[in-house]
Amino acid sequence: MKRTGRKQRGQERGKQRRRKEAISGFSTLNQVAGVSRPKPHHSSLPVEEPKSIVEPHPVCQYCGTEIDTIASSLSTPEGGYAHFDCVLSYLREGEHLGEGEMISYIGAGAFGVIGKDEEGRPVIIRRIQYESIERYKGMKEYVSGLKR
Numbered sequence: 001m002k003r004t005g006r007k008q009r010g011q012e013r014g015k016q017r018r019r020k021e022a023i024s025g026f027s028t029l030n031q032v033a034g035v036s037r038p039k040p041h042h043s044s045l046p047v048e049e050p051k052s053i054v055e056p057h058p059v060c061q062y063c064g065t066e067i068d069t070i071a072s073s074l075s076t077p078e079g080g081y082a083h084f085d086c087v088l089s090y091l092r093e094g095e096h097l098g099e100g101e102m103i104s105y106i107g108a109g110a111f112g113v114i115g116k117d118e119e120g121r122p123v124i125i126r127r128i129q130y131e132s133i134e135r136y137k138g139m140k141e142y143v144s145g146l147k148r
Helices: 006-021 029-033 084-094 133-145
Strands: 073-075 081-083 102-107 110-116 122-129
Touching: 073 084, 073 133, 081 084, 084 102, 084 110, 102 122
Parallel strands: none
Antiparallel strands: 073 081, 102 110, 110 122
């Protein structure tokens, strides 16, 4: 059996002491600080199933293609539906726009011819009520009623 010297045994004890004193095996600062782990929370509230929308896919009166999302379409004065972009193109063709004027949707089924005043701020020159207020409100109610 090999005997180790006093100096070597002292070095080994020093290494063991340093290992005990060193912080090791901690992966987060919370573990070092002694903060307990968070416990998983389980709510007692009932979980509602997410609502899904089943909607019709009418054909656009202007381009003849199917409308994927009825909420992003507008009802036409003739009683059908049209893509928002198709209505915008239709209005651009029908309106005589001056230099620097453009057509923009201003809400509630209405568009506006937008120009700039003397200071360069946008102003509504004239309002075009494309979708009737009754049809607009009816569409809002219809879309919200599709949610189950």
